[in-house]
Amino acid sequence: MTNLLILAAKEAEPTGLDLILPAVDELVWGTISFAVVVFFMMKYALPKIRETIAAREDAIQEAKEAAESERSEAKRLFEEYKQQLGEARSEANRIIEESRGAAEQVRKDILAKSEKDAEAIVARAQEQIQAERQRTLQELQSQIADISIELAGKVVGRSIDAEAQREMVDAYISEVSGMGTNGGSNN
Amino acid sequence: MNLALELDVNHLFFWDPILFKDTPFELNRVSLLMIFGSLVCITFFFFASRGKSLVPKGMQTIGETAYLFVRDKIAIDVIGPEGVKYASYLTSLFFFIFFMNLMEIIPGINFPVTSRMAIPLLLAVLTYLIFNVVGFAKQGFHYVTGTLFPPGVPKPIYLLLTPIEFFSVFIIRPLTLAIRLLANMMAGHVLLTIFFLFTHEFLVTDFKLMTLPLGVLTAVVATVLIVFEMLVISIQAYIFTMLTAFYIAESIHGHGDADHDEEGTHPEPTREYEGLEESTAAA
Numbered sequence: 001m002t003n004l005l006i007l008a009a010k011e012a013e014p015t016g017l018d019l020i021l022p023a024v025d026e027l028v029w030g031t032i033s034f035a036v037v038v039f040f041m042m043k044y045a046l047p048k049i050r051e052t053i054a055a056r057e058d059a060i061q062e063a064k065e066a067a068e069s070e071r072s073e074a075k076r077l078f079e080e081y082k083q084q085l086g087e088a089r090s091e092a093n094r095i096i097e098e099s100r101g102a103a104e105q106v107r108k109d110i111l112a113k114s115e116k117d118a119e120a121i122v123a124r125a126q127e128q129i130q131a132e133r134q135r136t137l138q139e140l141q142s143q144i145a146d147i148s149i150e151l152a153g154k155v156v157g158r159s160i161d162a163e164a165q166r167e168m169v170d171a172y173i174s175e176v177s178g179m180g181t182n183g184g185s186n187n
Numbered sequence: 188m189n190l191a192l193e194l195d196v197n198h199l200f201f202w203d204p205i206l207f208k209d210t211p212f213e214l215n216r217v218s219l220l221m222i223f224g225s226l227v228c229i230t231f232f233f234f235a236s237r238g239k240s241l242v243p244k245g246m247q248t249i250g251e252t253a254y255l256f257v258r259d260k261i262a263i264d265v266i267g268p269e270g271v272k273y274a275s276y277l278t279s280l281f282f283f284i285f286f287m288n289l290m291e292i293i294p295g296i297n298f299p300v301t302s303r304m305a306i307p308l309l310l311a312v313l314t315y316l317i318f319n320v321v322g323f324a325k326q327g328f329h330y331v332t333g334t335l336f337p338p339g340v341p342k343p344i345y346l347l348l349t350p351i352e353f354f355s356v357f358i359i360r361p362l363t364l365a366i367r368l369l370a371n372m373m374a375g376h377v378l379l380t381i382f383f384l385f386t387h388e389f390l391v392t393d394f395k396l397m398t399l400p401l402g403v404l405t406a407v408v409a410t411v412l413i414v415f416e417m418l419v420i421s422i423q424a425y426i427f428t429m430l431t432a433f434y435i436a437e438s439i440h441g442h443g444d445a446d447h448d449e450e451g452t453h454p455e456p457t458r459e460y461e462g463l464e465e466s467t468a469a470a
Contacts, residue, residue, distance in 0.1 A: 019200060019304075020369065026305035028211050029218035033225035034283055034309060041279035045232035048239075049254045056241050 141177065145169040199380055200303060200373070220290055220300050228286040257281050257428065265432040266439065273435055276317075280310065281428040284368070288420035291375055292413050299420075302372040304365065311365035314431040319357075322438030333441045364430060371423050375416045382409035 148169045149162060202216040235250025243251055257278040262270030287306055291299035301307055322330035334356050335349045382405050389402030 019373070020366070022304040022308045023217075024211055025204075025213035025215070026217050026221070026303055027309060029214070029221050030300075030305040030309050033221040034306070034313075037225045037228050037283050038276065038279045040229045041232060041282075042275045045229075045236040045250070046254060046275045046278060048236040049250050052236075052239050052243075052247070053251060053255070055239070059241055 137177070141170070141173050144173055148173075199376060216298070217300055217303050217305075220296065220298060221287070221306065224286045224290060224300055225283070228282055231286070232282070253282065254278050261425075261428055261432050265429065266436040269439060270432065270436075273432065277428050277432055280431060281424050284310065284424040284427050285421065288372060288423060291372060291379070291420060292416050297376075297379070299372040299376055301368055301423075302376045304369055307365040307368040308361075310368075310427065311361040314364060314427075314434060315361040317431070318434035318438045321435055325439050326441065329441075330438065334437075360434065364427065368423050368427055371419055375412075375419055379409065379412055379416060382406075382412055 145166055149165045152165065204213045204215050205219065206214040232250060234246045235253070236247075238245070238247025238250075240247060254274070258271065258274035261281075262274040262277050264270075266273060284301065284306075287300040289299075290296045291302070319330075322334070326333060335352050336345055337348065337352065340348060385405040386402055386409055389398045389405060394402075
């Protein structure tokens with residue numbers, strides 16, 4: 001039937017209408033051609049192109065994410081270092097403060113000890129002075145007694161009982177010195 | 188001026204059988220060129236889809252640009268985010284028509300296969316089937332009522348509008364689609380033939396000093412026409428694909444929405460699509 005139609009169409013001289021009516025054989029080949037092209041494009045070429053585009057988009061996305069995570073990591077490290085630096089700085093300050101305190105303490109201790117030492121030295125010196133004075137006084141006392149006895153013996157012209165005299169003089173001197181001491185304190 | 192020139196249009200569009208005479212598979216120059224054009228298209232995309240480089244170059248760039256152009260500028264811009272699904276078919280359609288048209292200006296071939304009704308009609312019928320199937324699939328029977336009785340119109344107007352919509356959508360659409368392509372390529376073919384025939388007549392067969400300027404003029408016009416036809420070839424492929432996408436969009440969104448889309452609420456679909464693409468990338 002189709003063959004007959006084609007035959008009829010071919011045998012007749014083409015008319016103006018044939019220009020806008022499709023020929024059956026051309027329709028058949030056109031359908032085959034388009035089917036092959038569409039099949040190839042939709043099954044092979046375009047999926048591959050889509051894949052490549054998707055791979056590129058993925059790669060860009062990954063690179064972007066990697067860059068972002070690297071940036072946040074760098075920021076985190078920076079913060080960490082900054083914190084560590086701050087800690088180190090405050091630690092140093094603390095150490096300096098401590099040392100300064102310790103030095104102050106040492107200074108105070110040394111000062112206190114020196115003062116104490118000085119006081120002790122002064123006290124000892126005073127004690128020594130006192131003792132010396134005491135000794136000097138006693139010496140003086142005995143010499144005065146001797147000189148007085150000798151003087152008295154010379155004045156009297158005779159020898160007197162030296163021992164008895166000494167006791168008497170000593171008692172006298174003690175009396176005088178006691179008066180002297182009292183008089184001194186009054187001054 | 189006596190021109191020994193007879194132009195029989197039939198010689199431009201009808202060709203004698205070469206193989207399988209008197210069968211449905213009869214091969215003539217047109218069928219052979221269809222096969223040739225398909226092979227060129229396939230070869231082109233075979234090489235264009237081979238590259239897997241992250242930084243595309245050469246054929247890979249062309250292939251990707253071609254696909255992205257149809258996907259973003261036709262499928263998504265017209266249909267919306269859903270258009271991605273139709274991008275593959277629309278790309279195939281665009282480049283099939285383009286390569287079939289292109290033969291109009293290829294030296295030695297000089298015949299656009301689309302100036303014969305077979306391919307335009309076939310593609311128009313396919314478009315017709317697709318947009319009707321999509322319409323029924325997306326809207327059910329409301330597709331027909333929504334198309335024939337567009338909402339927001341005073342009732343008496345339906346008397347006028349419904350027959351017009353019926354003819355324009357369900358009868359004339361595939362015909363206008365097919366005839367637009369056919370007529371454009373036919374006209375281009377005839378135009379080029381006439382100017383090249385004149386040029387040949389004036390400069391070769393019937394060379395005279397007097398007609399030399401005329402021959403030069405027709406040669407120049409023919410050359411300019413070739414450039415013009417390059418434009419027509421691309422534009423016709425674009426229009427056919429664009430209208431197919433537009434009809435699909437109408438079937439998906441209904442009559443009013445599709446018009447709305449076309450008038451330029453582009454930012455929204457694009458934004459939606461960006462989200463879609465991000466989620467795809469994330470997946």
